[in-house]
Amino acid sequence: MTATTTTTTLKSIAEETHKTRSRIFGAAFIVIAIVTYWLFANGVDPALQSTFGLNQGNVPAEQRLPDWVVPSYGTVALLAVLSAGIGGYQLARGFGRYTNLLLGLVVLMFIFSFLTWATSDKSINLAGMLRTSVGAAVPITLGAMSGILCERAGVVNIAIEGMMLSSALMSTLIGSVTGNLWIGLLAGLLTGAALAFVHAVLAIRYKVDQIISGTVINIFSTGITSFISAKFMQVYQELNNPGTFQSWPIPILSDIPIIGGIFFTSNIFTYGAYILLFVIHVGLFYTRWGLRVRAVGEHPKAADTLGINVFRTRYINVVLGGMAAGFGGAYFTLGSVGRFDEVMTAGRGFIGLAAMIFGNWSPFGAFGASLIFGFADSLASKLAILRVPIPSQFLLMAPYVVTMIALAGLVGRVIAPAADGQPYEKQ
């Protein structure tokens, strides 16, 4: 077989798989449409209405937006038809490279149908719920950014959780002792960086399996934070009272109706996450630095041949990743409740890891995944209020399940950097 025919065969195989995938997506959209109708419209009294509140916080009376009232049955039915339409077009023609975007849209319509059904004949504060979703998404996003920084350079980081936890403690402790939130935040960043440095030394210099090294940091962090908390912070309450960063609405942007209140009326952690998001995205994909980092993560030997210092790149990225996790950790205390409790991160670091994978190791993908996961989080706490017969635990499982599905390639396969997790040996 000549080289040309091999290429052609490969190409046609690739096209064939592409077509099959495209059809699977189309069929999936139609199935979602049917499920939407069957679950959320079937048997709902057409006279019922769903009420969504669009104000959150104390909005002066003259600025209040009227509630958004929609007919429950009609809305769900319309959304189901739309999904089916998208599915039909996908089957017939295909959306090509916009398929993933459409998948997002269909999922969003499914979620909104669910909300409409759940609030039929009731009302829910949609704006407030979206705001808490963004709040819940902040630490997840920061955790995912930490993972991206490390793994794009080829170092697996499952220690995000531990770094966050340690940083949450140190930022509280130092913030309380110095009475200065900014110094506390700095301490949190440095704690994340220090643990990340340990991870880097173990993984890069000693070539320890990166998962073991991450586990070491997780166990150590759980131990040391609970130790210090039990020994000092529960005894001397003044060591556990750093205060919190106040909400600081961004001028102009925060005045945008609805959106302003959801995205731009928050504290520095949320804005920090936005900035990091853009910086990492631009940095990774549009700068020389990013090209080098990705080369190190995909093919370190080739990068080394071209004169890129693989070890130094990895060290720097892992430490930067640690700082991102440290920033996320400080959110739990300085950005949210203003005190440290044992194992308070409660697996958020691992959800961050999941968001990174679900977002295919890209900053905006991870942010989107974090928003969805954050939404699931805030929806779960609302289910009881809405008296929906779905246990909230199942909603909280969703992030993990969809990550496994994405990783298995059942929907929109995600692919890790090729050299992720492999120590580099200079020859």
Place this chain on the structure above:
Amino acid sequence: MTTLSASPIKTPSRWSRIVQPLIIPALAIFTAFLVGSIIIILTDLAVLEALKNFLGAPGAALSAAWKAITTAYGSLFEGSLGSPARMIAALQSGDGEAIGEAFYPIGESLVAATPYIFAGLSVAVGFRCGLFNIGAEGQLFIGAICSVWVGFTFKGLPAIVHIPLALLAGAAGGALWAFVPAILKAKTGAHEVINTIMMNYVAFRLSEWLLNGPLKRPGSANPVSPFIEQSAELPRFFPDPIRFHMGFFVALGVAAFIYWFLFKTTLGFEIRTVGANANAAKYAGMNITRNLIIAMCLSGALAGLAGANEVLGVNHNLANAFSAGYGFDSIALALLGKSHPLGVVLAALLFGTLRSGSTRMQNVAQIPVDIISIIQALVIAFIAAPAIVRAIYRLRTAGEGEGAVFTRGWGK
């Protein structure tokens, strides 16, 4: 994987063959305790007070530090193994109650070591096949759920049927939970580390829901399951405060079985070959997929047994978050035990002892039990990076591959 002797010319003596592999683990444990004592000293208020005047009275600071260490480790020792003086006194008095009290700590240590044996074996079996089962915690939860369900649902069974049935249910539950990542790994190549982490959290939420719903004890305000039938309880050997139960011997039996399975059967050989070199195994005609799935399910079954053991032997019911990190600690055990069943049993005895002694240390010396986690983390780090230990103690470097832990990325 025996170590090469220090000198390539001399043939290794029997003595050095036994001692050589123990040097690194022993030094790792020793160093971890050393670092632990530094943490204890630096967080001791009396020491900190004395340190303020270190230049004036250095002796005071040193003696305070010494006192902190001896109180801590002394109470740890007494809490885990008991006080020798009290044991002798009790034996001499011949008073049954006093004897029970004196030997109570040892019993508790064995009780704490039992789930560690199962969970450590679980991770070790995975390691042998080149799999990193970081999901022992979740499998343990599912195992506990299944065995508690069997324990309280079936009534009127004789113990000889009920106990094995409940244990098997636990093993099956754990195996099922591990099967999902296994099949995903075999069929799609999805990395088992990510999937077992995800399965952990699914298991936590699932058990939370079950304990608040279908499995909730009727009339209880807390999320706990009903008590299991007496016929499903693993028998205890001593009167009440001593909880030492048959699970310990089951664990030893299972460890022996795993040894036999891994080293004396064809399937065990295949699993180890796949772990050592998947390409070679494939070339030799072994079925990689099948071996991966079997090893992972066996690993899950062992973790499930750890959960079943806790439910049937110690708690007799299931409460939320009952496990307290056995699944993650087991990674330390497997590494410390070099993934060998005997090594795992010894490591489990050590950690079980530490764990049960740490409670007394907290009460007597006001040192939080979490110091044990810190020491465990350090032990893993030193075992996984023997070069650090060698550098500290100026040991000669050993032959290639010694102490090296397998490494694979999840990129492919």
